[in-house]
Amino acid sequence: MKISKRGEYALRALIDISIAKELGRGLVPIGELASQERLPVKFLEQILTQLKEAGYVDSKRGKYGGYFLKMPAERIRFGSVIRLIDGPLAPIACVSQTAYEPCTCPDEEHCGLHMLMLDVRNSIANILDRYTLADTIELTLRKMRRDRVPLPFLGVMHVPVPMAQPRKTSKRERRGRGSKPAKKQ
Numbered sequence: 750m751k752i753s754k755r756g757e758y759a760l761r762a763l764i765d766i767s768i769a770k771e772l773g774r775g776l777v778p779i780g781e782l783a784s785q786e787r788l789p790v791k792f793l794e795q796i797l798t799q800l801k802e803a804g805y806v807d808s809k810r811g812k813y814g815g816y817f818l819k820m821p822a823e824r825i826r827f828g829s830v831i832r833l834i835d836g837p838l839a840p841i842a843c844v845s846q847t848a849y850e851p852c853t854c855p856d857e858e859h860c861g862l863h864m865l866m867l868d869v870r871n872s873i874a875n876i877l878d879r880y881t882l883a884d885t886i887e888l889t890l891r892k893m894r895r896d897r898v899p900l901p902f903l904g905v906m907h908v909p910v911p912m913a914q915p916r917k918t919s920k921r922e923r924r925g926r927g928s929k930p931a932k933k934q
Contacts, residue, residue, distance in 0.1 A: 750835075750837075750838050750839065750840050750870075750873060752831060752835055753834070753835050755792075755796055755834055755835070756830075756831050756834040756835040758786070758788055758792065758793060758796050759796045759799070759800060759830060759833075759834045760827065760830060760831075761786050761788070762782055762786070762788075762793060762796060762797060762800070762816075763800065763805065763806070763818075763825065763830065763882055764882065764885060764886065764889065765777065765782055765785055765786060765901070765902070766782070766806060766816055766817065766818055767818055767822045767882050767883070767885075767886045768886055768889065768890065768900075768901060768902060769901070769902040770817065770818055770822075771886055771890060772890075772900060772901075772902055772903055774902050774903075775817055776809055776813070776814060776815035776816065776817050777815045777816055777817070777902065778814065778815040778816075779793060779794060779797065779815065779816065781815070781902070782816065785901055785902070796834070797816055799833070799834065800830075800833075801816075801819075803833050804819055804820055805818070805819060805820050805825060805830070806818055806819055806820075807819040818882075821883075822881065822882040822883035822886060823881050823882075823883040824881070825881055825882040825883075826877070826878050826879075826880065826881055826882075827877045827878075827880050827881075827882075827885075828874055828877035828878035829878070831877060832847065836848060838870060838873050838874050838877065839866070839870040840866050840869055840870060841862075841863075841866045843857060843863055843866075844863060844866045844867040844869075844870045845870070846870075846874075
């Protein structure tokens with residue numbers, strides 16, 4: 750089993766949308782998602798459409814629109830997202846639970862390769878089906894905070910700049926006479 754670029758981008762987009770939500774951002778524009786992860790916008794649009802059709806995300810159109818999680822992060826398991834995007838987790842078809850195809854060996858039940866690949870599939874599925882998006886977000890944010898890495902999706906924080914103090918004026922300037930003209934050289 751190998752996760753495709755499409756699968757990787759789908760997982761990264763879900764993680765980013767979830768991080769943004771955790772940090773108080775309800776909507777994330779697709780351009781910001783693409784920029785954050787350095788992904789092609791058109792490809793990301795296709796992936797987000799697929800995630801939207803599956804009920805993981807939704808979107809709001811308009812100037813202040815973007816994508817948001819439709820399903821709670823605690824209910825999104827990595828295994829289900831990978832299966833949606835890339836298909837079965839099994840390294841060979843004869844051990845797949847969702848796309849089983851008989852193999853060419855004469856005795857599948859006693860085939861050493863079958864037994865090994867079944868173990869591999871079970872291990873992969875157990876791990877990917879155990880971890881949720883919420884687990885990953887919690888771990889990611891904890892590590893970013895520990896390492897003092899700037900958190901994404903917070904935007905540029907506005908720091909007020911003190912206004913320049915007016916310069917002191919002389920009595921002559923206050924009376925409207927202006928200052929003395931500069932001497933010619």
